[in-house]
Amino acid sequence: MDRVDRVLAERIPADRGMGAILAQYMRSLAAHGEECGPAELEQLGAIALDLADACLAGRPGAADELSEEDRARALAARIDTFIGHNLGDPELSPSVVAARHGMSLRRLQLLFRERGESVAATIRRRRLERCREDLADPGQLTVPVHTVALRWGFTNASVFSRLFRETYGASPSEFRRAAALRATTGV
Known part of the structure; x- marks a missing residue:
């Protein structure tokens, strides 16, 4: 320290x-x-x-x-920040992340293996979280679901819908309707 x-x-x-x-x-x-x-x-x-x-x-x-440990922690924080800034870029991928940070794809994958989640899974999870937030936002009810998905880097509506359902147990539209109902009824 x-x-x-x-x-x-x-x-x-x-x-x-x-x-x-x-x-x-x-x-x-x-x-x-x-x-x-x-x-x-x-x-x-x-x-x-x-x-x-x-x-x-x-x-x-x-x-x-x-120390080496502090440098590794700082690198991981920079990578997390970079991913967060670029979630809306459909080209964001593990190889883009590795290239941006001057490291091999293998080294990046090893860094994430210690976390228990791959780089691709992290990007996908964080994109889905952003979509979920937007779909639950009453101020965005008029924004089409596919526009929300596109905003956060999903270019294929059916892939997005399938991933969303697998993750949250409802389609994006069903989730949005339930969130809107909760917002209006307070339940």
Whole structure:
């Protein structure tokens, strides 16, 4: 932990470079964050972590200060953030994630094996969670189901519907109707 403390103990100037970008972003987030929904806030938080990571990584010798375990944890956090930012991209795949992080597909798969869920399963699960949130949102009742699916990277409506039913026990339309009923009746 001393190594991490040393990395975090150095002041990051907020008047130039990455520090200025991070500071301006955080001010904007504080000023307008309450106007955003939960999914948007998660994405904005992930961006803040990316910016903070970039500030820390730019510190001379920062990588030397971290243990192998800390570096692996930081890499996993960057990968999770990247996946979260790109869920709507239908091209997002394990090979895209690996390439973006300068690692082999095998190394990425090994990293995720320790979690008990493959990269592809993680992407699919997180996409389905976002779809579920949108389908349960009363403010999005007029958005067609296929549009919600497309928004989160599903390009094939029948595949999306099948995965949604397998995961949540109801079709997307059935789930939406039940969520709308719960919202109006309070049950």
